[in-house]
Amino acid sequence: MSTCKKARAEATFVASSDRLSSLPPEIKGDILSHLNVEEAVRTSTLSSTWRDAWTDTPKIFLCDGNFARTKFVTLVEMVLSLHKGTIEKFDISGKGNYHDEFAMWMLMLSRRSPRSVKIKLN
Template identity: 80%
Template sequence: MLGQLNLDFEAMRTCKKARAEATSVVSSDRLSSLPPEIKGDILSRLNVEEAVRTSTLLSTWRDAWGNMPEISLREENFTRTKFVTLVDMVLLLHKGTIEEFDISGNKTYHDEFGRWMLMLSRRSPRSVIIKLNSGPRYRIPSYLFSIGSLESLDLQNCIISLPRVFQGFKSLTDLNLENFSSTDMDIQTLISSCPVLTDLILTSVEGICCLNIQAPKLEFLNVEGEFEDIKLDAPNLEVAIFSLDHKAKAYQSVPIAHDKGYWEA
């Protein structure tokens, strides 16, 4: 009788295991058969390392990278070599449009930066955030200035030098430049070539003597730096914050509402 009970128990356990394995296979098949855009949405909810591991181990998920709309790459505890491999792999596997691209790190990646920007420019991103804050400033390559789809651009620790042929950012509404250097003419051209710009932040600025801002749609402005002159033509400006050297003089074509703008010397 005892032997019979043990046999029945083993049989039940085998059946349960078989059902569990069958369920796992069915679930895996169902997940693998999902449309690429849904897979991309699932991958976007994982951290990058998990998403890359998933797409590497499961060949049926590799095509999902082409539909991953938001990519956020954080150096965190990665070694430099591993992070470079990760960024290369992400940009190489992605074959579609990137809605948002966000990269940050505290190690230097000057040798790889141009390559990454070239691959990124081919993905027509709408939002780009680059915060690589270690070492000398990164010279932004011409590839980035050719992305006509940009709506938001946030750069830190960089050098802004416009290419000779610059078509402007016709859809850009938000521009944030921090800890950067440029020239009077390049920054003037950059801003004036963004016809729908509404939010502008310029902080820790070097190399600019006369800051000339011509932005007809501008509503919010935050400027921090040392300038000999500031010329401001922004008729729709609502909020203006200036943290400037006491020598700076400003000229505003249209007055800012008294309670919506302030100066700090």
């Protein structure tokens, strides 16, 4: 097989095998809800069709874990301000002191009308 034909055949195979990118945004969001938020946001680098897929994730789980306080605050605010879809479940936990940010987070969250909210903050 010539180089051109082989390259064309490989390109056709890749295009037809990328079925995940052709899924509706709601399904992509559901898939991403099984990842933690940091991993879900990383999928935005996969391709243009995945760029905003994390913003339709129906379940949001945030934990300060290994984050520095300022990075976690930025992450929470980014997720709450950029999320577009329905929030079915919102779960946030952390050992840091987030008293100054808590009221703003709850205001932002209340505008999304989540079905379930779980908060475990010190």
